[in-house]
Amino acid sequence: MPQTLLITGASSGIGEATARAAAKAGWNVAMLARSGDKLDAIASEIGDKALAIECDVTDRSQVEDAVSQTIGKFGGLEAVFSNAGTGVEHPGVEKGKPVEWKDMIDLNIMAVLYTAHAALPELRKTKGHFIITGSKAGRDHMKGSIYSATKWFIHGFAGNLAEEMREWQGRCTVISPGMVNTEFFDEDKPTKLQPKDVADAVVFALSQPDTSCVREIHLMPND
Template sequence: MSKIILITGASSGIGESCARHAVAAGHKVALAARSSDKLEALVTELGAENALALPTDVTDPEAQERMVARAVAHYGRLDVVLANAGVGASARGTEAAPVESLREMIELNCLAVTYTAKFTLPHLRASKGHMVLTGSKASQGPMWGSVYSATKWFIRGYADNLGEELGAAGGRVTCLHPGMVDTPFFDEAKPDALRPEDVARAFLFAIEQPEYVLIPHLPVYPKPKQP
């Protein structure tokens, strides 16, 4: 069955790849990101009958509320939401990190995700839908002074809490936990990392399970190098 999927952080990397794979699998997508040019180019590629561009600053709750309203007005419902927008650290650890970097990470990686959940939950409750959060392997253990890792620990815990909230209405929540992914998230290529399409396949695997199947957490790691 074709699903209506809202994706934040959809203009590049994991979000963009998830959009392409979703449309290829027969689903329709609403694409949110700051870059309107990239979104429009992606809609042109995927087809206006399959994709909708929603230029949005996800750190602005009013903008997110408008984003959700436009998506629902266009498609009539929401079945899946991928809260994927996020940003990495500009320096290792806490002491070396610029204050602005810390603020941006917490605002985008944590607070913006709660806005996405707040405004989409009524629609996912109505459709008994599926909320998917992009977590990280960085939330699976301690990392030296890493505020980025801490934001992903928030996502990991928040996914469990949302699972209780949406699960009470018959919906599902999944948290993806990718290892390092070779995306524009990094300033240089990461040849030994996952590719965005690897995470996109995991995303589709989770949302296309039968309604009685719940995958609360789904780690996707690059294979360790042989010694």
């Protein structure tokens, strides 16, 4: 019976590529994002293995409902890829915009926590896997970057969650890419990492035997 992967931020970029790669690898995929029309189009291309759920992952009740919809559709949940995230238009601290910081923290941090809180009871049942999109920015100090600080949180949280999940043979992985060619940037970046590169790393982490937990995969552009 196919296993099920829930993906946040699934309407484009890394999330969309992961949905397609996971479905190709035999997984059911529940795809979450605020862009319902985009999700529906992707799901129609993937077919019966896909479930599109319009969801604002900064709203805890919507996340809980999405997990319930996933269980109702596929009967269980074996993995989650908490991928939704954003940056800010005005970088730095002194010249930064606190309202942008709050919106970013709500998505980059609180939405991850809401997703983990909602999904862990189901993942415990299946000894499942929680995967989070981190960043090279969560490994390096970057001048005045609040975005980088949110990713430092993610890297620390992923390690802590891995230890908690280990108590019941669950697994947690942080995927740590350098620059990825997504809508995050205004211009095309053909020589940088591609969304499929990160998607393949997610599928690799999911494919490991029960005796192994890949705690982090760090990817960098090869140019």
